Amino acid sequence: MNITFHSILVGLLITMSSALRCSAALDGNNSVISFQVGVILDLETQLGYRAFNCLTIAHSDFYSRHPNYKTRLVLHARDSKRNVIDAAASGLELLKYLKVDAVIGPQKSTQANFLMNLGERAQVPIVSFSATSPSLQPPKFFVQTAQTDDTEVGVIAAIVKAFQWNQVVIIYEDSEYGNGIVPYLSNALQDINAHVAYKSLIPVSADEDFTLKELYKMMTMQTRIFIAHLSHSLGAKFFLKAKAIGMMSEGYVWIITSGLMDFLPSMNSHIVEAMQGVLGVKPLIPKTSHLESLRLQKTIFDPVNPGYKSADMVSIFDVWAYDTMWALAMAAEQVGSHYPEASYQDTTADLNSSDPFNLPISKTGPKLLKAILTTRFKGLSGMFHLVGGILYPTSYKILNVVGNGEKEVAVWTQAHGFKRVRHNTSDKFDSTPKEEFNSNIIWPGKSRVLPRGWEVPVRGKRLKVAVAVRPGFEEYLNVMKDLRTGAVHFSGYYIEVFQSVMAALPYAVPYDFFHFEKPDGSCA
Incomplete structure (x- = not known):
């Protein structure tokens, strides 16, 4: 089965199951207020596939724990196929024709550059848990529910x-x-x-x-x-x-x-x-029973990248995806309780426009953005707290x-x-x-030996140390030449001090002594 289709199918099944439980819980009460949420990820990548699983699990977990909430997030997944153009096309479709109230994604920082400008134009929050480049800020409607690099x-x-x-x-x-x-x-x-x-x-x-x-x-x-x-x-x-x-x-x-x-x-x-x-x-990532529950629920299988093995561990992006869904669901409940009528302006004109960038303007988006930015709760990654539209570092x-x-x-x-x-x-x-x-x-x-951090490479120059010796005081400085081999031996207190200093440096410096003398062999 194609991994993209499989990912979306699993997500839809989990979302539908959650919706059925929620509908039953709300029977006899007020009707459910739906918030349409686009999800744009590279579903054929390991990160995108795993993250989408975590989003759908988080959706199910949230409404299982809050069955009496009057709002529900309805997910619309799109595969951005690892490129900027498909991410942009998905964003245009979701914003112009489905009129989503928020978008989760995109996956990459390069994809976010264009998409966050679309969100700004439509006044719809673009919420990414994996686009971590710090250069993406500060568009008003772009939220990074991740710690930036x-x-x-x-x-x-x-x-x-x-x-x-x-x-x-x-x-x-x-x-x-x-x-x-x-x-x-x-x-x-x-x-x-x-x-x-x-x-x-x-x-x-x-x-x-x-x-x-x-x-x-x-x-x-x-x-x-x-x-x-x-x-x-x-x-x-x-x-x-x-x-x-x-x-x-x-x-x-x-x-x-x-x-x-x-x-x-x-x-x-x-x-x-x-x-x-x-x-x-x-x-x-704090170790909690909630985190262990997510690990057990996750089904991770990645046939697309044969260079990687399957893993049942929970990554930081899995956790940020999970917390993002909870934050958005909490924000939707806050907005839905006060503003039950979600709407767009000039809907008909936007649909008939030949300009693909003539997007309808969301009335709900600014309210939802404000609610997201002020949402705080204890998530899987720790305290979920946004500062300037970015997850506060832990x-x-x-x-x-x-x-x-x-x-x-x-x-x-x-x-x-x-x-x-x-x-x-x-x-x-x-x-x-x-x-x-x-x-x-x-x-x-x-190695257990702490690296010095500096080595003179094979092609590097060695330090040449001139040794000039005058007659007398051989205990301080002495040069002896082997007449048979021609090898020169340097000794004495000054040599020992120099060697100790070089050994104490925080990096290695290869060096060679050479006898500094006149052509006739006398002291220079």
Whole structure:
């Protein structure tokens, strides 16, 4: 069965079942007030398919728990087929002909750019739980029920600061999703005096040759700290190549953002193997019975992407999708209780217009938007609370890719910094974050040794140290030459002090001593 048809069919069955239960509960009371809600997702992708399942489960759960509510959301699903044009076409159809009161979606930040302008024109809320680019704000009718990517730059900068690394490379994909975070990440690193040595821009459609060329270029650089902000599909291919050329070995550090880390549990084993030792961050999801109920209800099967295995774990996007449905249902009940007559202006004129962008204006939309922005409740992701139309950021957890999955290393909040994770609880570190991290993390190459973050590459220049020796005081500085082999041996207190200083640097600097003398062998 086609996955798109199957997704919509399952959703309709769940929605119809919920509606029947609700109708029975309302028999003899006031009639149900329906709110038409469009859903625009890439249903043939793992994220879209899983999220749509979670939306329909949330719809069923909500009205099962609130059978006496007078309003009901009626879902109209559309497949945006992984591209901007189909997302825009779906939005036009839903807004102009179905006259929906709200739209959940789209899935990608690139799709949101056009759709949120349609919402602005029709005065209909466009609510996305997965378009996380911070550059999408601030259109009035666009709501991000997700934490935007810029909220996680604080924890990434905190990790870099904790380990006292002073140079990094940022790797990001050339898309709305990829580009949006870079200015914020650069500023956060600048605030902790960490220099961005290079920014590697990877096209979404990058072929093997391009990826290898970029990796080899980065391999010749001195810094060994890499921060990767890539989608899961591009990220999987990228790390396989990094592994193949030896950039997942001892001495390297890789930090990935939540967009890639969140997909790790569903990745194929050979991809996880290539990412061993990686550090990742993602929002902390509180462990509750409600969350476990969602996990048990979810049916996840993804035949479209053979590179990914099925997973029964709940991702952050699953949770945000679930909470989005609850927030919209609560907002609809609030509006429906006070304004039972949902309507549009100039409906007939809009339908007959030859201009596809001549959209009817919703009277309900502004009221629904206001209700959404003020809705607060305890959701699966924690307290659902929008600030400026964006989900208020919560705690982050730092994860280490080890074995077949991930190991939680610490929890971080803006207010309290790092906390240790121990027996499902968190408390403050007994020692510095650097020492705590070093005891819990397995680095690339299965190393327990904290990477310095800086190496002079094979093609790099070695430091040349001139040693000029005058006669006498050999205990301070002495040069001995083996007449048979020609090898020169340097010793003495000054040499030992220099070697100790070089060893104490937070990065490795290969160096060579050479005897600085005149052609006749006397002291220069």
